Amino acid sequence: FFLLQVLNEKKLQEVDSLWQEFETPEKANKIVKLKHFEKFQDTTEALAASTALVEGKLSKNLKKILKKIVAKDAHEQLAVADAKLGGVIKEKLNLSCIHSPMVTELMRGIRSQIEGLITGLPSREMAAMCLGLAHSLSRYKLKFSPDKVDTMIIQAISLLDDLDKELNNYIMRCREWYGWHFPELGKIITDNLAYCKCVRKVGDRSNFASSDVSDILPEEIEEEVKAAAEISMGTEVSEEDINNIIHLCDQVIEISEYRTQLYDYLKNRMMAIAPNLTVMVGELVGARLIAHAGSLLNLAKHPASTVQLLGAEKALFRALKTKRDTPKFGLIYHASLVGQTNTKNKGKISRMLAAKTALTVRYDALGEDTSAEMGAENRLKVETRLRLLEERGMRRISGTGKALARADKYQNKSEVKVFDPSGDSTLPTVSKKRKIQEVDEQDREVAVKAKKFKAETKGAFHFSSFCGTEETTVEDNEPVKKKKKKKDKEKQAEEEEVLTEEPPTSPTVENTEKKKKKKKKVKEEDED
Numbered sequence: 006f007f008l009l010q011v012l013n014e015k016k017l018q019e020v021d022s023l024w025q026e027f028e029t030p031e032k033a034n035k036i037v038k039l040k041h042f043e044k045f046q047d048t049t050e051a052l053a054a055s056t057a058l059v060e061g062k063l064s065k066n067l068k069k070i071l072k073k074i075v076a077k078d079a080h081e082q083l084a085v086a087d088a089k090l091g092g093v094i095k096e097k098l099n100l101s102c103i104h105s106p107m108v109t110e111l112m113r114g115i116r117s118q119i120e121g122l123i124t125g126l127p128s129r130e131m132a133a134m135c136l137g138l139a140h141s142l143s144r145y146k147l148k149f150s151p152d153k154v155d156t157m158i159i160q161a162i163s164l165l166d167d168l169d170k171e172l173n174n175y176i177m178r179c180r181e182w183y184g185w186h187f188p189e190l191g192k193i194i195t196d197n198l199a200y201c202k203c204v205r206k207v208g209d210r211s212n213f214a215s216s217d218v219s220d221i222l223p224e225e226i227e228e229e230v231k232a233a234a235e236i237s238m239g240t241e242v243s244e245e246d247i248n249n250i251i252h253l254c255d256q257v258i259e260i261s262e263y264r265t266q267l268y269d270y271l272k273n274r275m276m277a278i279a280p281n282l283t284v285m286v287g288e289l290v291g292a293r294l295i296a297h298a299g300s301l302l303n304l305a306k307h308p309a310s311t312v313q314l315l316g317a318e319k320a321l322f323r324a325l326k327t328k329r330d331t332p333k334f335g336l337i338y339h340a341s342l343v344g345q346t347n348t349k350n351k352g353k354i355s356r357m358l359a360a361k362t363a364l365t366v367r368y369d370a371l372g373e374d375t376s377a378e379m380g381a382e383n384r385l386k387v388e389t390r391l392r393l394l395e396e397r398g399m400r401r402i403s404g405t406g407k408a409l410a411r412a413d414k415y416q417n418k419s420e421v422k423v424f425d426p427s428g429d430s431t432l433p434t435v436s437k438k439r440k441i442q443e444v445d446e447q448d449r450e451v452a453v454k455a456k457k458f459k460a461e462t463k464g465a466f467h468f469s470s471f472c473g474t475e476e477t478t479v480e481d482n483e484p485v486k487k488k489k490k491k492k493d494k495e496k497q498a499e500e501e502e503v504l505t506e507e508p509p510t511s512p513t514v515e516n517t518e519k520k521k522k523k524k525k526k527v528k529e530e531d532e533d
Contacts, residue, residue: 010040011084011111020107027114030121037115039122043070052141059142061089063097071098084108155278155301161271162292168264172197175257179204183250186210186242189233193226198261201254203230208247210234281365281380285387286340286358293336294362305363305370312366313337313359337362342387350394358387 011017017036027033043066045051050066057064071083071094082103085091091102120128176197184191187210194200199221207216213234218227268288275283275291279301282291297315298304304312314321316335324331333352337343337359346354361383368379 010038011036017107017111020110023107023110024114027118030118033114033118033121037111037122041070042123048137048141051138052145055138055142056145058087058090061087061093063090063093068097071100084111086112155295158271158274158278158292159296159300161267161274162289162296165264165267165271165289168260168267172257172260172264175253175260176201179250179253179257182253184239186239186246187234187237188239189237190230193229193233194222198258201257205251205254205258208251209242209244210237210239276377277375279366279369280375280377281369281383282362284377284380285362285365285384286337286342290336290340293339294366297336301366301370305367307363309356309360309363312363313355334359342384342391346391347395350391353394354387354391357390361387 017023025032026036045054054064054066057067082101083091083094085094085102085104086108088104091104094100095102115122120126120131179201180191180197183204190200190203190210194203202221203218206218206221207213211234213231218230222230271292272283272288275288279291279295282294285291286294294312294315295301295304298307307315314332314335315337317332318335320332334343334355337355338351340358342358343351343355365380365383368374
């Protein structure tokens with residue numbers, strides 16, 4: 006610690022030209038003067054004092070110095086570079102502090118001429134001390150800890166994905182290569198690692214009969230392989246080809262063993278760095294989320310909605326651009342809780358799982374506790390919710406909202422269906438249009454008959470014969486008394502007038518007119 010006293014306060018008022026007073030150590034000594042200096046015992050003490058100043062706290066050593074030195078000159082103001090620190094000093098020591106742009110320029114000038122203001126310290130030692138303190142302070146700011154390095158997780162999960170791709174390519178090549186020599190083996194042995202171990206141990210297919218692979222395969226499969234080797238349809242290959250295939254099998258086995266070792270390493274690192282996240286979504290999904298976000302701290306800054314869609318950014322922006330439905334999950338889809346859910350409830354469970362995952366990530370990144378109790382509790386809540394959804398025990402929206410939805414009792418109602426023979430009819434069905442036409446014709450006939458009846462009631466139709474005996478008939482065909490010929494002719498004239506007044510409107514009326522005309526002709530012939 007060191008304290009400087011300002012000698013010329015008038016020059017401090019000119020803030021724009023204050024830097025000119027600190028161009029040389031001589032000019033700087035005319036502005037400020039060293040009043041007190043106290044060195045630290047070691048780097049740890051210097052780091053503690055520096056971190057207290059960075060966080061705006063008052064350290065013990067600084068408090069002692071201010072009480073001894075500054076309290077004597079209580080009427081003077083204390084210039085501080087941090088307003089928060091000035092507030093703490095004023096509250097605890099009751100000293101007036103000042104913080105302004107002038108103070109900032111003054112501090113900048115003092116730092117530029119610190120070697121000239123503090124005598125007795127070589128420049129080389131001063132540079133070494135500053136460098137060591139800067140490294141210690143940066144490490145403290147980052148809270149550096151070997152157990153909290155998430156960079157190792159990012160590299161490990163990336164390498165694990167690369168190994169899976171390479172293993173897949175190598176195994177496909179090995180199966181295709183050896184399949185030319187023994188194609189039946191690929192269908193019998195489905196496990197890739199067991200396939201490569203058998204090929205490496207036996208080599209040529211003719212050696213299967215005399216080789217013992219019971220430590221690799223079960224007895225049933227071993228017998229089936231030996232039987233297939235005797236009747237194989239594969240081509241013959243040279244010994245050099247077999248050696249190359251065996252070398253490829255060695256590579257596959259070594260990479261598989263290293264992958265298992267790397268997975269165990271990743272599992273241990275995840276439990277050390279993010280135990281609650283590991284309990285919630287698993288080691289692989291948690292590591293992929295950290296790698297996608299960049300670090301555990303960056304993942305902790307993301308909201309739950311972003312955690313839910315991490316890894317599906319391309320689909321999200323495509324959906325927003327085309328105005329379609331946005332995706333419901335990203336990398337979190339591979340979590341075990343989402344995988345064991347049916348398709349209908351995957352969106353709901355992924356949303357709830359993302360919310361609980363965001364809480365556990367923040368607890369792991371910013372909390373001091375290293376237990377996984379919080380992750381286990383949140384996982385239990387998600388599992389309970391999943392069980393409710395699967396059992397259709399969702400709470401009712403209406404009513405109190407507390408009672409569970411009631412399911413009606415199932416009752417089996419057996420219905421006996423009788424065969425309908427009307428469907429077997431081969432007669433053509435009458436169209437609606439034809440039915441309407443028939444109804445219209447019937448209505449017209451009824452109207453014509455009604456008009457005819459009115460006409461008959463006005464004047465009864467009398468048909469007479471000229472032979473002296475004649476009858477007139479009405480609708481009920483009752484006989485009427487005979488009349489004279491003159492009256493008969495007058496009735497026929499009246500009948501013709503009625504027919505001329507009401508023309509026929511239907512085929513039935515025309516038929517009646519024809520019959521009447523025929524009868525009239527017959528009577529005239531009889532008279533003649």
